Amino acid sequence: xxxxxxxxxxxxxxxxxxxxxxxxxxxxxxxxxxxxxxxxxxxxxxxxxxxxxxxxxxxxxxxxxxxxxxxxxxxx
Numbered sequence: 884x885x886x887x888x889x890x891x892x893x894x895x896x897x898x899x900x901x902x903x904x905x906x907x908x909x910x911x912x913x914x915x916x917x918x919x920x921x922x923x924x925x926x927x928x929x930x931x932x933x934x935x936x937x938x939x940x941x942x943x944x945x946x947x948x949x950x951x952x953x954x955x956x957x958x959x
Contacts, residue, residue, distance in 0.1 A: 895948050903942060
């Protein structure tokens with residue numbers, strides 16, 4: 884059982900890494916915050932649509948599964 888959970892954890896970790904890398908940047912980066920270039924509005928509401936929303940939701944689900952697997956492995 885423990886080996887099976889370890890394999891699931893490794894697969895989920897790989898999925899989380901891939902999904903995070905697939906996400907597009909939502910800001911100009913840290914340099915824009917210090918230099919003041921671009922439109923720096925920290926409280927602007929940016930809605931995700933289409934594939935971005937799907938990738939964001941999948942990342943959240945995989946992150947929750949990752950957390951559950953880590954806790955399950957510590958309990959066993």
